[in-house]
Amino acid sequence: MNAADPFEETIVAVATPPGEGGIGIVRLSGPRAVAIGKRIFAFTEEPKRIEPYRLYTGVVTVSDDLPEGGQDPRKKADVPGAVKTERNDPTITDRALFVLMRAPRSYTGQDVVELHCHGSPLLLASVVTAAVSMGARPAKRGEFTQRAFMNGKIDLVQAEAVADLIAAKTTDGLSVFSCHLMGGLSERLSDLRERLVSLLADVEASVDFSDQDIDPQPVESIVGDIEASFAFVKELLGSYRVGRVYREGARLVIAGRPNVGKSSLMNRLLGRPRAIVAPEPGTTTDTIEDVMDIGGIPVRIVDTCGLREAVGAVEREGVQRTRQALDTADATLLVAEATIGLDHQERAVIEAAAAADRRVVLVINKVDLVASETSAPPDLAVPTVFTSALVGTGIDTLKDVIGSLIVGGASSGSGQDLITNARHYAALLSVSQFLEQAHEGAIKHVSPEFIALDIREALASLGEITGDVTTDEILEAIFSRFCVGK
Numbered sequence: 001m002n003a004a005d006p007f008e009e010t011i012v013a014v015a016t017p018p019g020e021g022g023i024g025i026v027r028l029s030g031p032r033a034v035a036i037g038k039r040i041f042a043f044t045e046e047p048k049r050i051e052p053y054r055l056y057t058g059v060v061t062v063s064d065d066l067p068e069g070g071q072d073p074r075k076k077a078d079v080p081g082a083v084k085t086e087r088n089d090p091t092i093t094d095r096a097l098f099v100l101m102r103a104p105r106s107y108t109g110q111d112v113v114e115l116h117c118h119g120s121p122l123l124l125a126s127v128v129t130a131a132v133s134m135g136a137r138p139a140k141r142g143e144f145t146q147r148a149f150m151n152g153k154i155d156l157v158q159a160e161a162v163a164d165l166i167a168a169k170t171t172d173g174l175s176v177f178s179c180h181l182m183g184g185l186s187e188r189l190s191d192l193r194e195r196l197v198s199l200l201a202d203v204e205a206s207v208d209f210s211d212q213d214i215d216p217q218p219v220e221s222i223v224g225d226i227e228a229s230f231a232f233v234k235e236l237l238g239s240y241r242v243g244r245v246y247r248e249g250a251r252l253v254i255a256g257r258p259n260v261g262k263s264s265l266m267n268r269l270l271g272r273p274r275a276i277v278a279p280e281p282g283t284t285t286d287t288i289e290d291v292m293d294i295g296g297i298p299v300r301i302v303d304t305c306g307l308r309e310a311v312g313a314v315e316r317e318g319v320q321r322t323r324q325a326l327d328t329a330d331a332t333l334l335v336a337e338a339t340i341g342l343d344h345q346e347r348a349v350i351e352a353a354a355a356a357d358r359r360v361v362l363v364i365n366k367v368d369l370v371a372s373e374t375s376a377p378p379d380l381a382v383p384t385v386f387t388s389a390l391v392g393t394g395i396d397t398l399k400d401v402i403g404s405l406i407v408g409g410a411s412s413g414s415g416q417d418l419i420t421n422a423r424h425y426a427a428l429l430s431v432s433q434f435l436e437q438a439h440e441g442a443i444k445h446v447s448p449e450f451i452a453l454d455i456r457e458a459l460a461s462l463g464e465i466t467g468d469v470t471t472d473e474i475l476e477a478i479f480s481r482f483c484v485g486k
């Protein structure tokens, strides 16, 4: 490492969440982690040599006048575990634990020291300040994980999975991201990489021998190999429709005429009175959103202003917002009343959603008001659920239908090598386009150099996903999503 190497800097941050807690951890990573840690922490029994991966008890002491490299204001704190403030010499101490993870067997691949203190935000901030006064630098967002990536401990897919795992909103999402973190997706991508590399070798061999009298790899076998890789990429791309919602959640818009019970349904789905419900039409004038778990998927439910010929300015704006919400929905609940047949506007919403390949469920609400069993309009090929938001009938069925509509029949939490991330999707799309080009070239017997070029481009796009090929901007964009301390 040279002097300009950012890894030469020792970084420090609070690794536990902000706020008060039983334990708060300050983490140091870098060549001076041990030296700085030892100056802040006094071992109960000073070890001859600090053993890594072993917890030591002791006292953390931070003081405004901690001398450079020197002796020991800790002695001034005669009540360990207490916070003591002396005039002219404020000293803060806490009983704590010290653990060293020695490079390269640590999260970042560098020497890492963790000081496990009590979870006082002020105390932890003081420990960080003390470490900084001793030469550490406050860590940037995601910098510990970025170092893990730079040191080859994890690839970029795994690094991103750390942020996704921390932010997961449902247990199914958690299991998808933990699979990514454990390397499940990386392994599949590396299989693909191997296939493409061997394909490239075959194609390049035929370039080398093309002007000689040696039989190159038969075109059919190259075509077949490209097709196999292409199918594999297509399958991964196809998983994005479901995978995306684990990461970003799905938007479910509840729409329909005024007073049909949209807000009542939202409240029933959420299990609490989130939106105002009233007997007169026009109660909801704006969009109202809330998040819940439906079948393992984080779903953002959007209640809307009833669709109608708007007269006033507020109504017009409300209806306009409903239209916008419908345009960005992953799925729509079109709510109608059991006592009234569907009107043309309701049919139009269903037909528009179906035409735009958006998922829609027809909800026939207020079934408690009709004596005989109602049936779905036979001409509309959409899933239909009969509910009473007032009584609670049909709500579980509705949740099941929404769940399977969003994941499209794939059982939630199954294939865990899903593509969940727009960046991965875009890069894979480009892999598939280059493979398509290579395929076309091979079929048309173009010169193998061109096929080789396409395969190289496909490999470069693939490398962007795992981080074999990357730029500072990509890294900045990824790690700035993290919190400090991760």
Ligand SMILES: Nc1nc2c(ncn2[C@@H]2O[C@H](COP(=O)(O)OP(=O)(O)OP(=O)(O)O)[C@@H](O)[C@H]2O)c(=O)[nH]1
Pocket: 257, 258, 259, 260, 261, 262, 263, 264, 265, 276, 277, 278, 279, 280, 281, 282, 283, 284, 285, 304, 305, 306, 365, 366, 367, 368, 369, 387, 388, 389, 390, 391
């Ligand atoms: N009988 C019966 N009444 C219902 C049902 N669902 C809702 N209601 C009643 O219908 C009225 C309107 O309900 P809301 O949930 O406010 O309807 P909305 O579609 O949100 O109405 P707007 O916001 O005005 O467009 C209220 O008096 C509800 O109690 C139901 O399933 N059965």
Ligand SMILES: [Mg+2]
Pocket: 262, 263, 264, 275, 276, 277, 283, 284, 304
């Ligand atoms: Mg309403």
